[in-house]
Amino acid sequence: MTISFIGHGYVGLVSAAVFADLGNTVWVIGHTPEKVNNLKKGIIPIYEPGLEELVKRNVDAGRLLFTMDYAPSINESDVVFIAVGTPPKQSGEADLAVVMDVAQKVGKHLDGYTVVNVKSTVPVGTNRRVKALIEEVKPTNATFDIASVPEFLREGQAISDTLHPDRVVIGTESKRAEEKLVELHKPLMVKGTGEAPGNHLFLCNIETAEMVKYASNAFLSVKISFANAIAQLSELTGANGIDVLEAIGLDKRIGTAFLNPGAGYGGSCFPKDVKALIAIAREYNYDFKLLKEVEQVNQDAIMGIVTKAKKLLADDVQGKTIGVLGLSFKPDTDDMRDAPSVIIIKELLAQGATIRSFDPIALENGKKILKDAKNVHFAKDAYDVATDADLLIVVTEWNEFKQLDLAKVKSLMRSPNLIDGRNIYEPEKAKALGFTYLGVGRQ
DSSP states (O other), X not given: OEEEEEOOSHHHHHHHHHHHHTTOEEEEEOSOHHHHHHHHTTOOSSOOTTHHHHHHHHHHTTOEEEXXXXXXXXXXXXXXXXXXXXXXXXXXXXOOHHHHHHHHHHHHTOOSEEEEEEOSOOOTTHHHHHHHHHHHHSOTXXXXXXXXXXXXXXXXXXXXXXXXXXXXXXXXXOHHHHHHHHHHHGGGSGGGTSOSTTOEEEEXXXXXXXXXXXXXXXXXXXXXXXXXXXXXXXXXXTOOHHHHHXXXXXXXXXXXXXXXXXXXXXXXXXXXXXXXXXXXXXXXXXXXXXXXXXXXXXXXXXXXXXXXXXXXXTTOOTTOEEEEEOOSSSTTOOXXXXXXXXXXXXXXXXXXXXXEEEOTTTHHHHHHHTTTOTTEEEOSSHHHHHTTOSEEEEOSXXXXXXXXXXXXXXXXXXXXXXXXXXXXXXXXXXXXXXXXXXXXXXX
């Protein structure tokens, strides 16, 4: 099958590379000459484990093609995926300007029958707007059906999530489009049935598919904020929040996933999608109070790290050197969109601290994002961060941080204060080494 993806971010590039690896001819349409030229050479603009090798293999095989032109890619394609960004506006609503611009370009280049899918995360009703727009501009000889096929990729595990999805959601009103999309996704389903656990094929209408993506991310955000709320309450009452959450997670109705308290959530999806779902609800005169509180709890969790820092430094961070381990919003990615580290660093800087930071992958992004911030220094490794620090804060749970020689870390620090913002160390071990230790939700 010949397919096209418009957009070469996490969703578009990973999905395109996987579908090419499954034997399809896949076009990827970009809009930045430098990035497109680099991709043709196998140089990718994002960090994702295994992606560079996957892209290069399929470029070399001639199955993965990069271009800035909508012809001949679109008119040769059986299936087209729109996978461009939908950043939040000031109001929290998703900005659909790029989606609509791309839809118009796609419509003008259709030829024969094509299934056009919006894979971008978009509010309910967007696909119908896209359909109406394409109807206005398409050639008279072209026919098409619209479908919503949302993505559920985790950064750092995007290839695995594409190859082994929990579910493939296809929303469309057309039987012909449904059959075409089921055929395309069949290799991703166990025995092609979609009936095996963890590989469900979920067929629904367009509006349901649009809502599923937002609802999924919002619910996971609820679980994280619930975990952080329990952690905060446990610290106040003397309970061990980690044990509490582990115990409730053993209930099969609840599960342990995303019940890990810490320095709050960030990234390209959760903050944006929670805001967007609140905005969608507002359009329908529904006050989504639950998600508003989820946002507030998340902000409290992030700022709670700053409060802990002030506590360990006698309520005065002025002139203190604070080491920050981890900049990306999660491990195995260089993504710093809405990363808790940025909020924490800027707040500590505002209170007069000097920051030393390190991240195994996101250091260059950190330098760009914090380029205008004074008193921020980027270290060569975690031990360099610890040198002469009055306080060390773990913000991202990279595996290499879990394996640090804590005795060496302590010997390098001016004062052995440690905030474990992701609970990666054993408190008793850290205390036995002489650290003044604070985790999240721990006694």
